[in-house]
Amino acid sequence: MNIDAIQNGIVIDHITAGRGMKLYELLGLEKLDCSVAIIKNVHSVKLGKKDIIKIDADIPVNLDVIGYVDPGVSVNIIRGGQLVEKRRIDMPELLTNVIFCKNPRCITSVEQEIRHVFKLTDRKNKVYRCLYCETKAN
Amino acid sequence: MRHLINILDFSPEELQELIDTANDIIADPAKYSQICRGKKLATLFFEPSTRTRLSFEAAMYELGGNVIGFSEANSSSAAKGESVADTAKTISCYADIIAMRHPKEGAPLVASQNATVPVINAGDGGHNHPTQTLADLLTIYREKGRFDHLTVGLCGDLKFGRTVHSLINALSRYEGLKFVLISPEELKLPSYVKKEVLRAQGIPYVQTTDLEGAMPDLDILYMTRVQRERFFNEEDYLRLKDSYILTPDKLQNARQDLSILHPLPRVNEISVAIDSDPRACYFKQVLNGKYMRMALILKLLKEAGTL
Numbered sequence: 001m002n003i004d005a006i007q008n009g010i011v012i013d014h015i016t017a018g019r020g021m022k023l024y025e026l027l028g029l030e031k032l033d034c035s036v037a038i039i040k041n042v043h044s045v046k047l048g049k050k051d052i053i054k055i056d057a058d059i060p061v062n063l064d065v066i067g068y069v070d071p072g073v074s075v076n077i078i079r080g081g082q083l084v085e086k087r088r089i090d091m092p093e094l095l096t097n098v099i100f101c102k103n104p105r106c107i108t109s110v111e112q113e114i115r116h117v118f119k120l121t122d123r124k125n126k127v128y129r130c131l132y133c134e135t136k137a138n
Numbered sequence: 139m140r141h142l143i144n145i146l147d148f149s150p151e152e153l154q155e156l157i158d159t160a161n162d163i164i165a166d167p168a169k170y171s172q173i174c175r176g177k178k179l180a181t182l183f184f185e186p187s188t189r190t191r192l193s194f195e196a197a198m199y200e201l202g203g204n205v206i207g208f209s210e211a212n213s214s215s216a217a218k219g220e221s222v223a224d225t226a227k228t229i230s231c232y233a234d235i236i237a238m239r240h241p242k243e244g245a246p247l248v249a250s251q252n253a254t255v256p257v258i259n260a261g262d263g264g265h266n267h268p269t270q271t272l273a274d275l276l277t278i279y280r281e282k283g284r285f286d287h288l289t290v291g292l293c294g295d296l297k298f299g300r301t302v303h304s305l306i307n308a309l310s311r312y313e314g315l316k317f318v319l320i321s322p323e324e325l326k327l328p329s330y331v332k333k334e335v336l337r338a339q340g341i342p343y344v345q346t347t348d349l350e351g352a353m354p355d356l357d358i359l360y361m362t363r364v365q366r367e368r369f370f371n372e373e374d375y376l377r378l379k380d381s382y383i384l385t386p387d388k389l390q391n392a393r394q395d396l397s398i399l400h401p402l403p404r405v406n407e408i409s410v411a412i413d414s415d416p417r418a419c420y421f422k423q424v425l426n427g428k429y430m431r432m433a434l435i436l437k438l439l440k441e442a443g444t445l
Binding site (some may be wrong): 083103105106107108109110111113114122127130131132133134136 | 221223240241242243244245247248261262264265330334355
């Protein structure tokens, strides 16, 4: 399978196989006008199989979303056909408006303008809790 | 700007500082009687409360300050749909410090993010109630002289009991603690508290449904009420509300230096016959709550540069 190399844009690499679509949705990539490729189940020496997303535009992406969905993913910035930056994305300490608190007793359930903020409380077990009511994210 | 939203906002050293101030107030109340003259505490109580609101008000009056506020949401601008954030910004223009109780969890945190004066969480639903924990801590300290190497029995509603969770969090930072968790199966301490607080810090605990069996080991017995307002289902409340009733005969195997605490109000979980037992500390706890709120108001106003 051949996917053209991109000149200016972003390659999200080393995505755990099967999580590419979830990232695509949470990053809102369906709203973009540019070419976006999701390549599933690519052979990987390190992971066995992996997903890759290529975005043919130099747009801002929410790294927190990537770190939450699949920590360890690489984000490569391409400019003029060259790799100019490569970042390994870890779990963010805070997640804002990425996931939403479902606790009906939480203040965020009644005041719509409050940002939904989740805090990483247990890195080993990847536990995020609502900043306001401490309910665990599902 | 410092606030008190969660008991863990304060380090053990800061809690000791509050205890020292409270003990000094108890020893010499006159020294503090005009210290907050000209200062205003706003008590924003969006949910009914008697003792907590009056305790805050008494605390501020005994510091020589004044109190403004409301005692139910219907008499506030919240009834018109005002947000917590806007209320906090507005009240910051009128008062030097805010004590807020709200039925929704996290509301005082939202207030603290928007206020320009210190905010004290006076209870947010079933979540946190840090000033009750301050009352509990002063009571334990005055009765036992320490926080370490104690066996603490927590009895009743350990699932929804916000005071229990806050107390466990606060005490988990001291050495040699052991918890005995006494509750019906349905009201057991949530697994995340056991996992993320007790097990994570290697604090020993046992779970039991047998209050009398646990009694001989206890230095502290912290009784709680099964709270009707925390249940979505009335049937569950009625089935569980009388799970534990402490009576004199259940104290037969208790230590002579046991301290019995209860955040109050009680319904029937402690027999009035216990009130005259020297081990009953729950009314002292009420008084201690006022002194700790005085110490807290002083600390936050000083840190805000208001005093």
